[in-house]
Amino acid sequence: MSISFTLNGDAVTADVDPEKPLLWVIREDFQLTGTKFGCGIAACGACTVHVDGIAMRTCVLPVEAVAERNVRTIEDLDIDGTSNPLQTAWLEHQVPQCGYCQSGMIMAAEALLQEIPNPTDEDINAAMTNICRCGTYDRVRNAIHTAAKARQGG
Amino acid sequence: MAKGSTAAKWTRRTFLASAGLIGGGLALGLTLAPNRLKMSADTVKDADEAILNTWVKVSPENQITVLIPHSEMGQGAGTGLAQMLAEEMEADWNTVSIEQAPALHEYTNSDLGRGYIVGEGAEIPAFIYPLLDFSFLQIASGLVGQMTGGSTAIRLTGHHGMRRAGASAKGMLLAAAARDWDVPLSELEAKDSYVLHAGSNRKESFGSLATAAAEFEPSLKPDLKDPDTYKIVGTSKARLDLPEKVNGRAVFGMDVQVPEMIYAAIALPPIRDARALSVDQSGVRKRDGLGQVLNLGDVVAVTATSFWTATQVLAELNVTWDGGQQDLSSEAIRALHENDLAHKKREVMDSAGNTETSLAQGKRIDATFAVPFLAHATMEPMNCTAHVTHPTCEIWVGHQNPLFAKAAVADVLGYDKDSVTIHSQYLGGGFGRRGDMDFVTIAARIAAQLDKPVKVIWSREADMANDSYRPAILSKMAGSLDGSRISAVSHAYIDASSGMPDSERPFAFPYDVPNRQIERVKCPSPIPVGTWRAVDFTQMGFFNETFMDELAYEADVDPLQFRLDHTTDPRRRAVLQRLGKEARWGADLEPRRSQGVAMVESFGTIVAQVVDASISDDGGVRVNHVTSVVDCGRLINPDAGEAQIKGSVIFGLTSALFGEITLEGGKIVQQNFPDYRMIQMENAPSQTVYFMPSGNPPGGLGEPGVPPVTPALTNAIFAATGTRVRELPIAKHGFYGV
Numbered sequence: 001m002s003i004s005f006t007l008n009g010d011a012v013t014a015d016v017d018p019e020k021p022l023l024w025v026i027r028e029d030f031q032l033t034g035t036k037f038g039c040g041i042a043a044c045g046a047c048t049v050h051v052d053g054i055a056m057r058t059c060v061l062p063v064e065a066v067a068e069r070n071v072r073t074i075e076d077l078d079i080d081g082t083s084n085p086l087q088t089a090w091l092e093h094q095v096p097q098c099g100y101c102q103s104g105m106i107m108a109a110e111a112l113l114q115e116i117p118n119p120t121d122e123d124i125n126a127a128m129t130n131i132c133r134c135g136t137y138d139r140v141r142n143a144i145h146t147a148a149k150a151r152q153g154g
Numbered sequence: 155m156a157k158g159s160t161a162a163k164w165t166r167r168t169f170l171a172s173a174g175l176i177g178g179g180l181a182l183g184l185t186l187a188p189n190r191l192k193m194s195a196d197t198v199k200d201a202d203e204a205i206l207n208t209w210v211k212v213s214p215e216n217q218i219t220v221l222i223p224h225s226e227m228g229q230g231a232g233t234g235l236a237q238m239l240a241e242e243m244e245a246d247w248n249t250v251s252i253e254q255a256p257a258l259h260e261y262t263n264s265d266l267g268r269g270y271i272v273g274e275g276a277e278i279p280a281f282i283y284p285l286l287d288f289s290f291l292q293i294a295s296g297l298v299g300q301m302t303g304g305s306t307a308i309r310l311t312g313h314h315g316m317r318r319a320g321a322s323a324k325g326m327l328l329a330a331a332a333r334d335w336d337v338p339l340s341e342l343e344a345k346d347s348y349v350l351h352a353g354s355n356r357k358e359s360f361g362s363l364a365t366a367a368a369e370f371e372p373s374l375k376p377d378l379k380d381p382d383t384y385k386i387v388g389t390s391k392a393r394l395d396l397p398e399k400v401n402g403r404a405v406f407g408m409d410v411q412v413p414e415m416i417y418a419a420i421a422l423p424p425i426r427d428a429r430a431l432s433v434d435q436s437g438v439r440k441r442d443g444l445g446q447v448l449n450l451g452d453v454v455a456v457t458a459t460s461f462w463t464a465t466q467v468l469a470e471l472n473v474t475w476d477g478g479q480q481d482l483s484s485e486a487i488r489a490l491h492e493n494d495l496a497h498k499k500r501e502v503m504d505s506a507g508n509t510e511t512s513l514a515q516g517k518r519i520d521a522t523f524a525v526p527f528l529a530h531a532t533m534e535p536m537n538c539t540a541h542v543t544h545p546t547c548e549i550w551v552g553h554q555n556p557l558f559a560k561a562a563v564a565d566v567l568g569y570d571k572d573s574v575t576i577h578s579q580y581l582g583g584g585f586g587r588r589g590d591m592d593f594v595t596i597a598a599r600i601a602a603q604l605d606k607p608v609k610v611i612w613s614r615e616a617d618m619a620n621d622s623y624r625p626a627i628l629s630k631m632a633g634s635l636d637g638s639r640i641s642a643v644s645h646a647y648i649d650a651s652s653g654m655p656d657s658e659r660p661f662a663f664p665y666d667v668p669n670r671q672i673e674r675v676k677c678p679s680p681i682p683v684g685t686w687r688a689v690d691f692t693q694m695g696f697f698n699e700t701f702m703d704e705l706a707y708e709a710d711v712d713p714l715q716f717r718l719d720h721t722t723d724p725r726r727r728a729v730l731q732r733l734g735k736e737a738r739w740g741a742d743l744e745p746r747r748s749q750g751v752a753m754v755e756s757f758g759t760i761v762a763q764v765v766d767a768s769i770s771d772d773g774g775v776r777v778n779h780v781t782s783v784v785d786c787g788r789l790i791n792p793d794a795g796e797a798q799i800k801g802s803v804i805f806g807l808t809s810a811l812f813g814e815i816t817l818e819g820g821k822i823v824q825q826n827f828p829d830y831r832m833i834q835m836e837n838a839p840s841q842t843v844y845f846m847p848s849g850n851p852p853g854g855l856g857e858p859g860v861p862p863v864t865p866a867l868t869n870a871i872f873a874a875t876g877t878r879v880r881e882l883p884i885a886k887h888g889f890y891g892v
Contacts, residue, residue, distance in 0.1 A: 017441070017463075024462040028417075033409035034402015036582070038533050039614045043827040046533060074402035083401075090400045094392060094793055097801055098228030099399030100406060100533040100582030125836035131827060133533045133583050134228045135804025137838035139797070 005066045008032075008076035018064035023047040025063045026073060034074040034103045038131070045130030048104035049073045055111035055127075074103040077110065086110055089147035097134035105130050109144050118148050210239055210323050216347055216361030218243070218250045220316075225554050226254070226395055227581035227588065228801075229856040230794040231312075233393045237790055238312040241386040242320030242379055244344035245360070252394050254578045312790070313851055321376035323367075330366035331358060381788060381849075390793030395580075407552035407579040410539045412607040416445055418600050419464035420610060421454040421473055422620045425820035426681055428478030430454050438470045447471065448603050455600045461611050482680055484626070484816040488524065491628035491648045491677060500646060500673035503661040507669030512642030516634025519708055523631070523697045524881045527815035528624035528686055529830055534582020536593035536612040540601035546573045547598060548607070552581035554589040562591040563598045585805070586685035590622050618830060619822040622684030623815055625650035629697045638709045640720060642669035645697070650679040660694045664755065665702060665720035681817065687805055688857035691756040695861030696868075696882065699752035703869040704878065713869065714739050714751045729753065729762045729783050729846055736844050737764035737781035746770070747778070750870030754861035758853030759786040761799070765866040766839075769874045774892040775884060777807060777839040777867065782859060784843065787850030795855045796843045802859025803841060808833045810864040811891030814883050837891060 004013045007030060014025050026032050026049070035058065038046030042057040049058055050072040051065075077084045083091075086106050096102045105128070112119055112127040119127070124141055132140070211219040220236040232252045240250050324344045331349040332339040335356055343350045347360045381387075398404040423429070433449045444467055445457030454473050458464040539550040540563075547567055553559045556576045564571040581588050597610040612620075629647040633640060643663045661672050686692065706716035714734050721727050730753060733739070739749060746769050753762035766779040780803050789795055812831035816823045824830040868879035871889065879887050 016460075020460065020462050024460060027409075028460050028462075031411060032402070033405070033411070036406075036533075037408060037535065037611070039827050041614070041826055041828075044533065078401055087400045091392065091396055094396060094797060096228075096396055096399040097230070097797060098226075098533065098581060098583045099396070099404055100408075102399055103402045106400060128835040131533065131832045131834060133531060133585075133805070133832065135801035135808075135833070135838070136797070137804065137833070137835050138800060138841055141835065141838075 001064075003063050003067050005063075005068060006070045008072055014063055016063060019062045022049070022051075022058035022061045022063050022066055022071070026058065026071075032073050032075050036100055036103060038101065038104075043131070044101070044104075045108060046101050046104040048107040048130065050107060050111060053111065053114060055108045072107075074107055077106065084110065085147040085150040086113070086143070089143040089150065092146060093139045093143040095136050095139040095143050097132075097136055101130055101132045101134075102136075105132065105136075105140055109140070109147070112144070113148055113151060117152060119144065210243070210319050212323070212327075212360050212364040212367075214361045214364060216249055216359040218245050218347065218360070220250060220252050222252050222254055225552065225556065225578060225581055225584065225588075227552070227554065227584035229798060230393045230395075230791065231856075232395060233391060234790040234794060235312045235316045236394065237386045237389075237391055239316040239320035241384055242317045242376075243324045243360075244346065245320070245386075246347035247386050247391060249347055250394075317378055318376060321378055322373050325373045325376050326367040326370040327360050327363050329370045330363045331356075334363075334366060387790055388788070388792070390791055393794060404580050406534055406582045407539070407550065408534050408537050408582065408611065410550040410577075410579060410609065412539060412541065412550065412609075415539065415607040415609055416457050416459055416604070417461035417464050418455045418457045418597075418608050418610045419461060419468045420456075420596065420600075420612065420616060421468055421471070422616055423452060423475055423478060424619070425475060425478035425480055426482055428475040428820075431474045431476040434472035434474070437472060438467050441467065446603070448600060450596075450599055450603075453596055453600070455610070457600075457604065457608060461609070465613065478820055479680060480820040482817050482820045484526075484818070487626060487680065487817070488628070490680075491524075491626075494675045494677045495628055495630060495646055495648060498675045498677075500675050502671070502673050504663075504670055504672040507642070509642045509644050509669040509671035512636075512669040513632055513634045513644060516636050516641045517708065518632060518634045519704055520630070520632045521701055521704060521878075521880055523629040523700065524886075525624075525627060525693050525696060526813065526882060527626045527681070527683075527817075528809055528813045529618050529621045529815050529824070530583070530585045530587035530686060531618065531621075531827075531830060531832070532581075532583030532585060532587055535614050535617040536587070537610060538594050538597035539607060539609040540594075540597040541607035542567065542598060542601040542604075545569060546575070547601070548575045548577065549594060549598065550577040550579060550609075551594055551597075552579040552584075552588060553594065554581070554584050554586075558589075559591060559594045562595055566595040566598055567602060585687040586689070587621060590684060592620070592622075614827070615825045618815075618824055618826060620682075621815075622682040623679075624686030624689075624692065624809075625679050625683040627693055629693070631697060631701045633701060633705050635705060635709050638711050638716075638719070640665065640667045640705055640709075642671075643667050643701075644671040644673075646673045646675070647693075647697070649674040649676045650683055651676070654685060654689050659690045660756070663698055664753075665698075665717065666722055667720065681822075687802070688756055688860040691754055691857075691861040692806070692809070692864070695752065695754035695756075696865050699754065699862065699865035700868055700878075700880065703750070703752075703865070703872065707872075712740065717751070717753060725785050725846075725848060725850070726753065726755065726760055729760050729785050732844060732846060733762045733764060733781065733783040736783060736842065737766075739764060744768075746874045748870045748873035750866045750868065750873055752862040752865035752869060754858070756854070756858045756861060758851070759784060759855060759858035760853075761858045761862050763803070763859075763862045763866045765863065765870045767867060767870040767874065769871060769889070770892070773889040775811065775867075775871060775889050776892050777811075777837070780807075780839050780841045780863060780866070782841070782843045783846060784855075784859070785846040785848045785850075786853040786855050786858070787848050788852045789845050790852060792845060795845065798855040799843045799859040800841050802857065803863050804833050804838060806860040806863035807839070807867060810867050810883055811837070812883055812885075814885070831891075833891075 002013050036046035038044035042060045047059040222232040328342045443459035448455040456464040456467045541548045556578050560574045560576045564574045601608050627648040631645045633643045706713040750765050764781045768776045782799050
């Protein structure tokens with residue numbers, strides 16, 4: 001069965017089982033491996049992408065659920081070669097350690113800043129429920145605040 | 155190669171060499187060959203094999219590439235090692251990049267086989283010696299947290315290897331300039347990737363001198379810089395691996411793409427040591443892309459063109475498992491430990507004075523401690539991609555010990571080791587787990603049944619239920635006070651074997667006590683155990699630092715002062731004193747909010763921490779803030795070091811607040827993150843980290859931040875509530891993390 005959707009700005013069609021989770025469609029059928037498999041039950045957030053601008057965990061999201069919708073992955077965050085303010089802030093704060101969870105973290109943070117341009121610590125706690133085993137949480141928090149300022153013109 | 159011949163050959167050889175690169179440039183290698191250190195012939199099977207090697211390349215375009223022999227699993231060691239090399243080489247940091255060494259065949263096992271054995275008198279840390287007497291795979295499992303963790307990358311490879319490789323390269327470049335310009339070597343200076351001659355005002359880049367430099371012999375013992383003149387080491391250089399970790403481009407083992415590759419999902423025995431008797435496929439629905447169902451006895455695998463398809467089919471199989479340790483449970487293991495500690499012969503680890511008499515005379519307290527099994531739970535579940543042909547095998551994996559993985563694959567396939575190639579990838583967390591061989595050998599065995607490359611991915615559930623866990627152990631301590639001094643301490647504990655050699659394992663009570671009796675009873679774990687970040691220090695740190703706190707309260711002395719009163723080592727005293735100041739120890743806090751302190755020295759680094767925690771009336775424990783003071787000797791990269799300490803604090807607190815792996819009926823109970831809970835953003839405390847200046851050689855930083863934080867937390871809980879936490883996690887005492 002064919003499922004059509006927009007992936008990082010391109011119209012694409014996946015000829016797969018409609019129940020196949022979006023995570024595995026992105027990784028296997030479109031070879032975009034920045035989005036990670038971590039738990040398989042939407043508990044850790046490593047598989048977070050944007051669907052119509054909303055952060056969604058894709059390891060249990062059937063691809064048919066995104067038919068005709070707009071999917072954006074970490075690979076599309078740095079538009080035109082210019083880093084997204086979050087990526088800039090992530091490097092400024094030297095956030096990643098092993099780095100495996102960071103795509104999901106950054107996508108969750110991007111969705112947060114789109115909804116709440118200047119989030120409080122409580123907003124960050126509520127929105128950022130991704131698991132990082134390396135424990136980068138305080139740098140994630142600081143980088144989100146830095147990116148929020150940058151997005152609003154410093 | 156015949157056993158026995160290798161070591162003899164290597165001990166006679168003390169060579170060093172360099173080589174021109176095809177296309178120009180210089181490659182310089184340095185090998186620390188451990189067989190000089192009585193390593194058994196089994197360990198190094200080939201003359202050009204080595205535990206550690208470090209390399210630097212200089213291109214004609216003046217780009218410097220440092221080849222990193224340690225796996226990158228988040229510790230940032232690659233950047234730190236490159237800083238050490240670039241410092242001695244007088245390189246311009248902006249031209250330095252890193253590459254993973256094992257992926258480059260021409261450097262790892264080739265005719266270039268360059269290297270030299272560090273000469274007599276080299277300062278190899280004493281802990282390495284006994285490690286080298288272990289048989290092959292024991293070393294592999296024993297070194298995992300170390301050989302590729304921050305704990306030895308910097309202090310062994312960097313301190314002994316990278317610095318010399320950089321200094322030797324600089325010497326060769328200077329020698330080439332001296333010859334080409336016909337000037338005395340002493341008049342030349344290397345600076346920012348150029349060689350300068352003040353007298354003639356000449357200046358050439360390292361890159362343009364590199365090909366000529368390759369004709370010179372590297373120095374076996376180059377002069378090393380005075381640390382006071384360091385410009386790169388000791389500064390917070392941005393990690394070289396991070397740009398591709400914020401845009402999804404970094405390739406972890408999970409992300410490897412190989413032409414023709416298929417996927418495999420696996421089922422492992424639900425009960426320890428069970429075997430798959432039969433596999434009923436009658437319930438499997440027909441699907442596109444389905445490959446084969448393989449029963450390897452201890453593994454059932456389904457292959458398909460999609461991992462998701464393989465996973466679906468695996469769930470539809472009806473596997474009949476037989477045998478295994480069905481009566482295994484956490485309670486049974488605890489009872490075994492109690493029994494063994496009470497009745498089995500104890501081995502004396504440390505003894506001084508007359509402990510029995512002192513305990514009888516003084517004011518005595520007794521305590522029994524217990525810690526659970528813990529899973530590593532790396533964010534990237536175990537995975538490995540393998541392609542087995544005849545007679546070669548290629549492996550793509552993120553592994554903490556690629557060289558040992560190579561040998562393990564060769565063993566399991568019955569292949570010659572030289573026919574196995576390991577392509578090292580980024581590790582999505584290691585913490586000791588990715589030093590194990592199981593996920594690599596299973597992939598190789600599955601691939602051996604196939605004519606295509608296969609990526610074997612473990613589900614999170616398979617990963618959690620088939621870990622090599624931090625051992626659960628039991629400990630009984632007794633102590634006595636003579637006034638406000640500790641007169642005696644006795645400690646008897648279960649040693650479930652962490653995989654580390656005894657020389658690297660803590661047993662001593664780390665404070666000044668005149669009468670001591672430390673004993674262990676060996677009780678090998680019935681389930682696989684292994685190295686878990688900071689290894690035995692996590693258990694011993696909890697026992698000793700909790701007990702120290704109990705003694706302090708019994709003596710009615712402030713716990714931090716009590717530690718100072720029993721510490722003479724100036725480094726440890728300085729760390730404690732700084733901690734008291736930075737953490738504002740003793741400040742007035744609201745009711746049910748308290749501080750706790752602990753200090754543990756591990757892997758050459760002293761870490762003392764104060765945890766500030768609030769405890770609600772119903773037992774909810776909120777960690778507000780953690781202050782760490784660290785003496786790691788020479789600090790290579792302060793910002794990366796701070797990240798390691800902060801991450802270690804989260805790792806340790808996670809285990810104290812939530813961590814426990816249990817067994818029932820031979821099965822691991824916990825399956826995924828909901829029942830093996832992790833600290834998340836909302837639970838993460840704020841943190842401050844202070845490094846103490848110290849002229850000591852670099853200590854580890856990837857692990858030493860873990861051990862003290864648990865007892866610092868439980869000591870804070872006691873201070874706030876009067877409840878002494880002697881068993882972990884804190885849920886054992888009715889507390890829960892918030």
